[in-house]
Amino acid sequence: xxxxxxxxxxxxxxxxxxxxxxxxxxxxxxxxxxxxxxxxxxxxxxxxxxxxxxxxxxxxxxxxxxxxxxxxxxxxxxxxxxxxxxxxxxxxxxxxxxxxxxxxxxxxxx
Amino acid sequence: xxxxxxxxxxxxxxxxxxxxxxxxxxxxxxxxxxxxxxxxxxxxxxxxxxxxxxxxxxxxxxxxxxxxxxxxxxxxxxxxxxxxxxxxxxxxxxxxxxxxxxxxxxxxxxxxxxxxxxx
Numbered sequence: 494x495x496x497x498x499x500x501x502x503x504x505x506x507x508x509x510x511x512x513x514x515x516x517x518x519x520x521x522x523x524x525x526x527x528x529x530x531x532x533x534x535x536x537x538x539x540x541x542x543x544x545x546x547x548x549x550x551x552x553x554x555x556x557x558x559x560x561x562x563x564x565x566x567x568x569x570x571x572x573x574x575x576x577x578x579x580x581x582x583x584x585x586x587x588x589x590x591x592x593x594x595x596x597x598x599x600x601x602x603x
Numbered sequence: 604x605x606x607x608x609x610x611x612x613x614x615x616x617x618x619x620x621x622x623x624x625x626x627x628x629x630x631x632x633x634x635x636x637x638x639x640x641x642x643x644x645x646x647x648x649x650x651x652x653x654x655x656x657x658x659x660x661x662x663x664x665x666x667x668x669x670x671x672x673x674x675x676x677x678x679x680x681x682x683x684x685x686x687x688x689x690x691x692x693x694x695x696x697x698x699x700x701x702x703x704x705x706x707x708x709x710x711x712x713x714x715x716x717x718x719x720x721x722x
Contacts, residue, residue: 535607
């Protein structure tokens with residue numbers, strides 16, 4: 494089982510604060526993706542990282558893939574209420590057969 | 604581009620009935636489609652992978668006779684929950700990819716999900 498553990502499971506912060514979500518596994522993945530999911534909707538892809546040590550930025554979101562390609566992190570700077578949602582990491586071989594992480598539910602309080 | 608449509612978006616039915624959920628790729632040919640199940644406040648769990656024209660591959664613990672998957676064309680896959688019971692109530696999400704096999708780097712495109720409630 495290629496288990497992807499995310500931490501924290503729940504996070505409630507004030508608008509303007511920074512936060513980091515972690516995604517850890519004992520397995521090596523050739524790529525890792527981060528998604529955000531709103532209630533009642535499917536997950537929406539935020540980013541794909543493929544190279545160990547890779548860092549990608551998407552506005553206030555910074556994604557990093559671990560050197561050993563077993564873990565990843567998502568850092569949000571100056572969180573806004575619109576960032577509220579369920580954040581999911583997913584790893585796989587290529588992009589098929591994705592294994593989703595346990596999820597982090599983020600609430601940003603105005 | 605790369606739009607995946609799921610239908611219905613929600614369904615409520617009585618215990619014992621069968622429910623069919625459709626997943627369509629609207630602007631690309633989906634060689635591979637995936638079906639996931641998501642319980643409240645939990646992550647997505649892969650149920651099965653289907654390639655067009657062949658039998659679906661089910662994940663461990665998923666009953667293939669309970670969850671019938673048909674991927675008869677490159678744009679349509681269906682999931683039928685047979686003799687549904689309250690414990691089958693969940694959020695079912697499909698995704699579609701133009702790629703095949705684990706070496707493919709083609710991304711998965713997700714539908715908006717189907718909320719199934721069995722009374």
